[in-house]
Amino acid sequence: MIRLLQIEFIKLWNNRTSRILILTSFIFPFSILILSSIKIPFFGFFTLDLGKTGIFNVPIVWHISTFFIAFFKIFFAIVVVSMIGNEYSNRTIKQNLIDGLSKKEFVLSKFYFILTYALVSTLVVFVITFLIALFHSSYTEINLLFRGTEFVLAYFFKLVGFFSLCFFLGVLIKRSAFALGFLFISFIVEMILYAMFKWKWFNDQIADQIMQFFPFTSLWFLIDQPIQRVVAMSVPNKKDLIYDYAVHWHEVLIVIGWTALFVYLSYALLKKRDL
Amino acid sequence: METILSVHNLTKKFDFLTAVKNLSFDIEKGNVYGILGPNGSGKSTTLGIILNVVNRTHGEFSWFGGNTSTHEALKKVGAIIERPNFYPYMSAMQNLRLVCKIKEVPESKIQEKLELVGLWDRKDSKFRTYSLGMKQRLAIASALLNDPEILILDEPTNGLDPQGIHQIRQIIKKIAGQGTTILLASHLLDEVEKVCSHVVILRKGEKLYSGPVDGMLASYGFFELRTAQMEKLEDFLEKSASFGKITRENGTLTAYLKQEMDAEELNKLLFEKGLVLSHLVKRKESLEEQFLALTKNN
Structure with a gap:
């Protein structure tokens, strides 16, 4: 496993674009740390102090930071798609196999790298959020600080699931630009489908029940x-705003299912192909 | 003799086209093999199959007696297919480090191999800045990193300038001289003739011949003769039981032997008949002539 990780690391780290994208995806989340610690004065009219709104308090801060930082995954998604596209356009995938890498090892080396990246990214999110929580919370007991950390676990699976999808599209389409385009289009299609389920064919509940099994929606x-939850904090009559925001085990299970399927399909596709 | 690769009834079909048809041959340790055939005869497909990048339709092949999986066996093989494939944004050094990781060999060999192909000075230049000849030499260095049991080369001089071709040939000869088994696919016959001891000849995916280069045609060679009395010479040779086909071209008579006879014996015989030669050469058919003869007959 270490050998396969090293192989992928050499390939990506020596590529300037990949290196910049990976670093960027780690640096951006720190902006939320800065945002949480400064007060922004608007020309003396009023001062925006996000800390005052209570969004950096435990437990909601775990929810908010994981939700927003997850958007930065798009940087590494580009890396994932292009790490397959490049292997095809440089025909190095062929050379790798000739040199004695099996197709299974080829897929695994990339998947291990995805796992490692997701793990490091999760760690970064954890540290950032923990620092914010420590700074803003009135709680002093440690076990209360960790309330809500299930969102960090969800963050990890969300990243792995999303990158596996990108990985599969990369293998399927072989060209990075087309694969990214296809990723975007399939996202739009799923959104339209969701909207149709929700407002045209069925209602909210049935739409959610069906759509939770779709890749992007899952x-x-x-x-x-977390927006609704934030709004609910400052509204006296909360009845309309109550919703289920918890991380459920069946949601995690569905994402793990997609991850396994995407990785397996990538391998099956590669195995069937003549290079 | 130790068998390195054994191919048995290998077949590959692409939709309507059968690229390789029931191909069988063995590669023994220490020999230099050429795979010959016109373009599209299935050479590259065959190599693709044994190198794990093309799926076979049916048939078997086994490396080193069949005790290891193909990708494990390939770590003991060095191969270059078509054009050199490396990561363009990485230097020669970085690319070779990666290959070392894949083949699970120590990085200490890198310097030795880069020096062998004359690229040590350029080891830190990015691959994309290399000329085609340099890329091809890097590919050879890469294939040699694991001191392979067998080196497989597919059209190694394709697209190179004469200097590049010469350099690659020198390297191949050097490697062959060290006793490494080589499998060389090419349609350039003089290239194969210069280095190979054995050949496998393919046409349209089928094997026409496999064995030693000399044994391709049951031939005793031929004489090229010139004399002042050409008519008399031709007349004499036609009557002789030792000769088969006789042709005359540009004032030179070419007589093909039907049985063994050396030049001295013929010279003596003709002199006794009063025929004095101004030109006498005994030759074997070149590989090109043999190849053309073989592909025509079938």
């Missing part, structure tokens, strides 16, 4: 949007 449901 990832989306893993960490529900």
Whole structure:
């Protein structure tokens, strides 16, 4: 496993674009740390102090930071898609196999790298959020600080699931630009489908029940949007705003299912192909 | 003798086209093999199959007696297919480090192999800045990193300038001289003739011949003769039981032997008949002539 990781690391780290994208995806999340610690004065009219709104308090901060930082996954998604596209356009995939890498090892080396990246990224999110929580919380007990950390776990699976999807599209389409385009189009298609289920054919509940099994929606449901929860904090009559934002085990299971399927399909596709 | 590769009834079909048809041959340790055939005869497909990048339709092949999986066996093989494939944004050094990781060999060999192909000075230049000849030499260095039991080369001089071709040939000869088994696919016959001891000849995916280069045609060679009395010479040779086909071209008579006879014996015989030669050469058919003869007959 270490050998396969090293192989992928050499390939990606020596590529300037990949290196910049990976670093960027790690640096951007720190912006939320900065945002949480500064007060922005708007020309003396008022001062925007996000800390005052209570969004950096435990437990909601775990929800908010994982939700927003997850958007930065797009940087590494580009890396994932192009790491397959490049292997095809440089025909190095062929050379790798000739040199004695099996097709299984080829897929695994990339999947291990995805796992490692997701793990490091999760760690970064954990540290950032923990620092914010420590700074803003009135709680002093440690076990209360960790309330809500299930969102960090959900973040990990969300990343792995999404990158596996990108990986599969990369293998399927072989060209990075087309694969990214296809990723975007399939996202739109799924959104349209969701909207149709929700407002045209069925109602909210049935739409959610069906759509939770779709790839993008299953990832989306893993960490529900926290906006409603934030709004609910400052509204006296909360009845209309109550919704289920918790991380459910069946949501995680669906995403793990997609991950396994995407990785397996990538391998099966590669195995069947003549290079 | 130790068998390195054994191919048995290998077949590959692409939709309507059968690229390789029931191909069988063995590669023994220490020999230099050429795979010959016109373009599209299935050479590259055959190599693709044994190198794990093309799926066979049916048939078997086994490396080193069949005790290891193909990808494990390939770690003991060095191969270059078509054009050199490396990561363009990485230097020669970085690319070779990667190959070392894949083949699970120590990185200490890199310097030795880069020096062998004359690229040590350029080891830190990015692959994309290399000329085609340099890329091809890097590919050879890469294939040699594991001190392979067998080196497989597919059209190694394709697209190179004369200097590049010469350099690659020198390297191949050097490697062959060290006793490494080589499998060389080419349609350039003089290239194969210069280095190979054995050949496998393919046409349209089928094997026409496999064995030693000399044994391709049951031939005793031929004489090229010139004399002042050409008519008399031709007349004499036609009556002789030792000769078969006789042709005359540009004032030179070419007589093909039907049985063994050396030049001295013929010279003596003709002199006794009063025929004095101004030109006498005994030759074997070149590989090209043999190849053309073989592909025509079938």
